[in-house]
Amino acid sequence: MLSLIVWSPLVGALIVLMTPKEKVRAIQTVSFVAAGVALAASLTLLLNFDRGSAAMQFVERWMWIPSLNVQYLLGIDGLSYPLVLLTAFMSVIALVGSLGIKERVKEYFFWFLLLEVGMLGVFAALDLVLFYVFWELTLVPMYFLIGVWGGPKKEFAAIKFFLYTLSGSVFMLLSILALYFKSAPHTFDMLELMKPGVQSLFDPRFQILAFLGLYFGMAIKIPAFPFHTWLPLAHVEAPTPISVILAAVLLKMGVYGLLRIAYGITPLGFAWFLPALIVIAVINIVYGALCAMAQTDMKKMVAYSSVNHMGYCLLGIAGMSATGFSGAAFQMVNHGIITGALFLLVGVIYDRAHTRDVSAFGGLALKLPVYSGLMAMTCFASLGLPGLAGFISEFMCFLGAFSAWPWPTAISVVGIIATAAFFLRMMQKVFLGAFNEKWAGMEDMTARELISVMPLAVVTVWFGIAPKWPLDLMNKTIEHMLGK
């Protein structure tokens, strides 16, 4: 079943590649079917997913390269399953957003589906080499998606993204190799590497080195300060649906890797790094929020808010408590949904006005009531208004970190205030005040735009009011990770 989820977009991509490029409708249909199969299949797993178990479920295991003991090993647990769901879901949403792409449609959907394969694979893979292959598989499609269909500085953004991420991941590869040779018998199997018998072979000094290599790769992806500089550029230059994917899924790969691999396999290295991690988390939160505050470009503002939100994840992780870990895991999902919606909404206004400058607008609430309503709700969710999804997870991150790190957590609260400030200021400038007559001809959201944003809005409210359901998915696994 997991193979079906991971590979159905690839089948779609190959069919797209063989379709003549004039048949735009056919290409779009194939893409929707392929991504739809992945989503439907991952939803059906809900029926059989055992929430009471912390073990890996739906495991598929074959030998891939016997001489190196590399396996084709897929499986999901409470940590990865929500992310698989998120990926499949956001891919369909981003595909709806992609219907507006008019240029080189065939290539676009080919790369998009290939990207989806990589993302789904990262969350499902339990073998380190397989994980690495999927991890790298996301780079090339993303390079093209940013570089061909992006904004004015797209080409530079694309290569910067590629080189930046790659330089991190090659060090991750070295760590993976080191873990392989240090374990006995040599294995790339994540679950084997987490077992106490193998763990006892890893002395603390080795774990610290291996952790640093892994962390370097993950930190760039997250992005954790000071490796965040690729993010604003890539997010702003990417076309709207790709910004959605970048924010909603690609950043999660880093946090997921940190929890699953860096924490799971090199716990001593992780513990050694904790004091630095908490500082990085605080910097991400405060600095990200302050940077966002300084932006006048709405998309850039949302991009920096991602740096800030990933800081909450790191804060929750650094707390090393069940609440913090759950908060971080839940924050990943929520950030994906909320920021995805924000990017879509910013894209809506950019398509009409061809500017994203906050000061170019004013009083849009009268003219575009539906749009303004959705935007307001999403912004509130992002800044952590109680009753919406973002609040629950952010609160849990703070709560989880507070007992271990009271002072850093207290400083981080400043970040919340700054976040609230920049979102409110943006709303005030764009939606309130005197109406800018320049936009008199602007129309409210179209059906396609509504279809792409509404599901996200519904989920935001749903998770805000009833967080028990998603949290239940994760609980057992997280308790198990913390050894309870």
Add this chain to the structure above:
Amino acid sequence: MLNLGLLTPDLVLAGLALAVMLADMVLPPSRSRWLYHLAWVSAAGVLTAIVLGLGKPATMGMGSLWVADSFSQFFKMTTLLAAVLCLLLSLDYKALPARHAGTFGALMLFSTAGLMLLVSASDLLLVFVSLELVSISSFILAGFERSNPKSNEGAMKYFLFGAFSSAIMVFGISLYYGAAGTTKLAAGLAAPGPMLILALILIFLGFGFKASLAPMHFWVPDAYEGAPTPVTTFLSVAPKLATFAVLMRVYGTVFPSAQYELQALVALIASLTMTVGNFTAFFQDDAKRLLAYSSIAQAGYLLIGLAVGTPLGLEGVMMYAFVYVAMNIGAFAVIQAVGEEGGYGLDAFDGLSKRSLGLALTMTFFLLSLAGIPPLAGFMGKLYIFASAVEAGRWWLAVVGVVNSVASVYFYFRIVHRMFFRGTRGEPAGLRVGPHVYGAIAVAVAGVLFFGIPPEPLIAGVRASAHLLP
């Protein structure tokens, strides 16, 4: 015991080369293309014969002047595969004079036969003789476009550097003879001492010229740029890999570099080669020069495996060598297809994706594979080589390797950038590509994908072949 039978494939190939030359006299000029076909079919035939004969026990011949072990068979296969693909490419290369078709085909086969002898040689005498056979054929091949001044310049440089490095090597061999009293390559004959070490270093430098290791790489860009593209393709693959085979025989098993404290030197040269190759490639505006520097860098990665010197490292070299045949020939085949029409400047690649999406995508595959991005074959090769460095605890070498891989993406993607992000000059016109070039590209794509996604067959083959007779 004179065991000439072991060299049957090599001798048959040399005989066929003569046959191609003779056929040139008989055939009318209008039929000259037949000679290329004859040449590649000969190479393919010998390749098939070797493949069918795999698994025979390894034996030595003529007082161990040459050996036929699975290791040498492996490298004979890579050489022949490269020769077949390059001869296919020359069928669609227009700048070759038709009336010299026989000479061209024969010279390619001669140099292939020389390379086959080289990988079998277990005596420095035979090593030198076969290396000269390769060199002299290649000098002529590099200068084959007589009316093209660049071709002449490249061939001249190649010749001068080649002669110089031969001299160094002969000097090294003479020192070796002084230390060991024989030119036979076997451990224990020579008393370890400064003379032997100096001999080993000089011989290494001589090989380094052929394998385009820094700082013996200066001839590479000019010779590659000037030579006819199929010849460039051949030079960038076959002699380099065969030289690595000898290097592995000499410095991997007979005189393990660790025993003679040469490891640091080899590792240093490996790092230098990678870094010089990659960082000079940044500034190239000619596709052939760019790939020339890339091939220097690739030699550096291969040398990591040798510098490590463990069984895993040597297997890594073999694995990467095989994969390198597919990806480098593929990349050069696309360059030839594009360059035949628009010249070899990088701007010829502008908007290639609009002219031929398939060609642009395959080129992207080859470049990604050269850069070592999974799931392509180049990644598996690099994984193996870096794994050997990590296993042996040579961290800094692995780090230099991966940093170089990242840097290489930058210049490989200058081509990708032009293919996908730039528009064509004027209307995008379709690209006419000869059927044989397509054939070669198809084989290369199959190799890059097949050895990348299920690499097990190749690894198993390498493991079975990694037994050297001393």
